[in-house]
Amino acid sequence: MSKPGEFVGSLDCGTTSVRFIIFDRHADIIAQNQLEFPQYYPHPGWHDHDATEIQEHAEQCIAAAVKDMVAAGWAADSIKVIGITNQRETAVAWSRKTGKPLCKAIVWTDSRTKNTVATFEAKLQDVGIEVEPGVWKKGPEPLRDITGLPLSTYFSAIKLRWMIDNYPEVAAAHEADELAFGTVESWVLYNLLGGVSTNIHLSEVTNASRTLLLNTTTLQWELSLVSFFGFRPSILPKLVSTSEVYGEIAAGPLKGVPVGGLVGDQQGALVGNKCLNQGEAKCTYGTGAFLLFCTGDEIVKSKHGLLSTIAYQAGPNAKPVYALEGSIAVAGSAIKWLRDSMNLISTAAEINDLAGKESNAGGLYFVTAFSGLLAPYWDPGAAGTLIGISQYTNPSHIARATLEANAYQTRAIIESMLKDSGTSLAHLKVDGGMTNGDLAMRILADVGGFTVIRPEMRESTALGSALLAGSAIGLFGWDITKPETLSEVNTKGSEREKGWEGWKKAVERSKGWEEGVSDTK
Known part of the structure; x- marks a missing residue:
């Protein structure tokens, strides 16, 4: 006989794989399934995903995990709500008329849009942004003041602009007012809630804060920026909070189950690691690495190269909580490069054993700027x-x-955060695949000069979206705690500073190498 349960599902749509994890109210995992999906690199600097493949893999993961849950003796209706967390800046363009993607999704790591960025940098200098009716301001500061972000290949509005300029299908849909633009959570939710038959087009504020189109103070699309980039406002999704019920799943084994939490993956990890208060920080080491430092209900404008972003909004009427963020483009992907391209290791986990054969890097520095810094x-x-x-x-x-490259880049971000916030960091909470290595964490603590706290249950991103989803229906509280382990600092301060000075010199030598890049169709 099946046992009744009260579980929350989390659909984690990452850069290389999709996972569906089922949690109980103690944050223990009842069942899970994970599938990798294809990566497309058609030209140097390009990185594409097929949005349809992401959706298909998501549905397969849900079905497989539910099957395993039932096989373990739980009732099929034990999942009461699901949350979705996702790779954030990846841009998806689809047709409201057909519900199908109009081109490949451009991934957050993609750098093909360098010339597009240069075009809008010039526009900022020459024309500027209309910050009030009839009042224009030039330069990069108005954009940063509104969005907390700089112009960069990283953010999704730039990717969408490139799509419209280079893919006739996208341009035609935009002209005909049939284009739907969204990040991955918007696309996956659209399909789960019925696709073209319902056309529910939503995006939540943490993902929206990574587009270059959101006013982070008002939590509304900034129409002056929509105009600046040449978009129709009608292509944008309706904005929602990170914790509310958005609708019910239209088909499959979870038909009728509400979707109650949406959050970008790094903000999800911030919530999952319980870094909910001012001065608390976490870093997730996956394909890239992402360090978020909670600043509470205050927007801290960075003067040292960081991003101001929304951490979470715990309900439609809740005040937003903000964070400073620093992003490292290449973290775990550098280890995959050693494995797949250089053949130095056969599995990613072997890097700790190989690196452990030497007590230091022998004067070697590796600036992992595979797609810029x-x-x-x-x-x-x-x-x-x-x-x-x-x-x-x-x-x-x-x-x-x-x-060490990951540790040095982490330290560079933390030093900037301390300058911006004026708050010292006693410890850093970490999660992601790289944190499985004890040596990697010892190196991080030694290079950074702070204690590293590693949770025993490291699915922090998925747990964060589960907590937000459970909260939306009153099922979970936010007081769940899991065991943690510490990595303390062992290196002497003088050794640490010598290595830090060497790293800074290495970074200077890597800068500005690639100039005059042209877009390739």
């Missing part, structure tokens, strides 16, 4: 750089320098 450097022309190579250098030094 993000925070706090913001140099799209930076190139990947291995510097300090000598006859003494061996594969173990390269492996260790790869782990």
Whole structure:
């Protein structure tokens, strides 16, 4: 006989895979399923996803995890609500008329839009933004003041502009007022709630705050920016909070179950790690690495290369909570590069063993600028750089320098956060695949000079969306705690600072390498 349960499902649509995890009220995992989906790299600097494949994989993961839950003896209706968390800046364009994608989705890591960014940088200088009726301001500051973001290839409005300019199907749909634009959570939710038959087009505020189109003070689309980028306002989704019921799933094993939490993956990890108060910080080490520092109900304008973003909004009428964010484009993907392209390791986990054969990197620094540098450097022309190579250098030094690269970039972001916020950081909570390595965490603590706290249950991103979804129907509280382990600082301060000075010199040598890049159709 099946046991009744009260569970929350979390659909985690990441950069390389989709997972569906079913949690009980103690944040223990009842069942889960994960599937990788294809990555497309048609030209240098390009990174595409097929949005239909993401949706198909999501539905398969849901079906498989529900099947496993039932096989374990739980009733099929035990899942009371689901949340969705997602890779954030990836841009999806689809037809409201057919419900189908009009082109491949452009992934957050993609850098094809460098010339598009240059065009709008010039427009900011020459024309500016209409900040009030008839009042125009020039330069980059008005954009930062409204959105908390700089112009960059990173954000989704720039990707959408490139789609309209380069894909005739997207341009035609935009002209005919049949275009729907969204980030991944918007696309997946659209399909789960019925697709073209219902045309429920929503986006929540953490994802919207990564588009270059949201006013982070009013939590509304900023029409002056919509006009600045040349978009029709009708292409944009309706804005919702991170914790409310958006509708019910239209088909499949969860038909009739409400979707009650939407959140960008990094903000989901912030919630899952319980970094809910001013001064608390987490970093997720996945394909890239993303460090969020909670600033409470205050928007902190960064003067040191960071982003001001929305952390979460715990209901339609709740005040938003804000964060400073620093993003590292290449983290776990550098380890995959060592595995797949350099053949130095056969599995990602082996990097810790290989790096552990040496006590230091032998004077080697690896600036992992495979697609430029993000925070706090913001140099799209930076190139990947291995510097300090000598006859003494061996594969173990390269492996260790790869782990140190993540630690040094983390330190660069944290130093900027401290300058912006005036608040010191006693510890950093971490999650993501790279945190499974004890050596990687020891290196992070030593390079950073702070305690690293690693949760025993490391599905923080999925847990965050589950907490938001459960809260939307009054099922879960926010007081769930899980065991944690600590990595303490062991390196002497003098050694740490010597390494830090070397890293800064290596970064300077990597900057500005790639110039005059042209878009390739």
